[in-house]
Amino acid sequence: MSSLAKRRGGRPDSALLVCLTLAAAFAGTRAADAQVPSAAGAPVRVADFASELGAVLSLDPLLGTVSLTRDGDRAAFKPGSPWHLLGDRPVRLTPSSSGPGGPLLDGTTAAYLSAWFEERSTERLSRFRVAAVLIDPGHGGKDPGAVGEYGSGKDKRKILEKDLALATALQVRDALVERFPDRRIMLSREADTYPSLEERVEMANAVELRPNEAIIYVSIHANASFNRNASGFEVWYLNPDYRRTLVESGTPGVDDEIAPIVNVMMEEEYTTESVLLARSIVERLERNIGASSRNRGIRAEEWFVVRNARMPSVLVEMGFVTNEAEARLLADPAHLRSISDAVYNGIVDFIDYFENRKGTSAP
Ligand SMILES: [Zn+2]
Structure with a gap:
């Protein structure tokens, strides 16, 4: 849960620290600063450039290389050499020189580097990312969910939906944590307890996300029917005819006339993603248990848990x-x-698809 928060806070702090350290290191060369021309396109001290860019500057005294890092993007060069390594791409630019206050970047080179870092940031922001997954084992505690029996006489066994849902959810959670250590993988309950439906959905809605990030919600259940012959698995998503109020009227900063339009747009967005998620899971269920259980397919309904989750969300009936x-x-x-x-x-298939096909405005 905290890995993202840590990463969020980490960069500016360390960048600030490096900038302060560098400012202190170069404080003794103030007299020389006056000689550095400040007109546009003029050479600029690498330390000033880094601080303006919000990049972490590091100097390798052994190799004589300078590197600038921001949000994982790195540009490296050596004063006197025209070769600049932007990410993993070498680019020929006017070399920087060694000034009295540290390396001096040529003006055109500085402009090129700025533009490159901006382009990288824009590209990253336009790329969607599933930052969190909430697995919701249905029922629990006082609510056993559906109750079934098999066998007869002294071999009669009872099974409870809440136990099946929890066992499955714990396994899904563990596998996701191992696969995605840098994402928030959450469970609405980890034991035989009963969070209310509102609490489960609130848990998901309360996760803080950046504008390009998404959370997905997967609720796990087992089915029951008066028809004892009914069998098979299915995955539900929200009926697209049902319009949720995602943005409530009267929300500060949201025009009352715009709210319904925004809602429809978000609704459609989530429906598309929910269908995609439902399909990915049903296909995998078919592959894994299709030989022993009937595939009832994808269904649309107005389940409470799904309806109130403001995110791609599905409900699996095992x-x-x-x-x-x-x-x-x-x-x-x-x-x-x-x-x-x-x-x-x-879920992995969905994340792969979501992150690699959608919103990639990059060339
Ligand atoms: Zn249920």
Whole structure:
């Protein structure tokens, strides 16, 4: 949960520290500063350039190289050499010289570097990223969810939806944490407790995101029916005909006339992503358990948990506990593991697609 917050806060602090250190280091050369021309296109001290850019400056005294790093983007060069390494691309620019107050960047080179760093930032901001995943095991605590039975006589066994949902969710969470150590992977409950539906959704809505970041919400359930023959898995998403009020009228800074339009746009956005997420998970379930369980496909509904989540969100029904054969299957840890693997892989497929195909305005 804290890795992003740490990273957010980390760069400006360390950049500031380096700038202060450099300012102190160069304080003894103030007299020489006056000789540095300040007209546009004139040479600029690398230290000043770095501080204006908000980049961390580091000098390698052994190799004689200078490097500027901002948000993971790095430009490196050696005073006197025309070669500048921008990311992993070498570019020939007017070389910098060694001035009395540290290396001096040629004016045109400085302008080129500034533009390069800006371009990189813009590109990063336009690239969407799934920063968080909230896995929500349905029911829990006082609420067992659907209750099923299999076997007879003294071999009769009872299974509870809340237990199946939690076991699956924990496995999905663990796999996601291992795969994405730098993203926030959360569970709405980790034990046999009962967060209310409002609390579950609020947990997801409360996650702080940057403008280009998204959170996805996956609720895990098992099904029940009066028809004991009903069986199979399915994944639900919000019915596109249902219009949520995502931005409430009267929200400060939001024009009342604009709010409904914004809502429809967000709604459509989330519906597209939710269908995509639902499809990714269903495809993986088909691959993993399609031979033993019926694929009921993707369905649209107005589930509360899905309806109030302001993000791509789906609800997975793993199978029917009221069908004796399926109840037996769901009670088998190997079957449940196949379901967890499928949900995990479906989420990974979605993230791959979401981050690599969408919003990439970069060439
Ligand atoms: Zn349920």
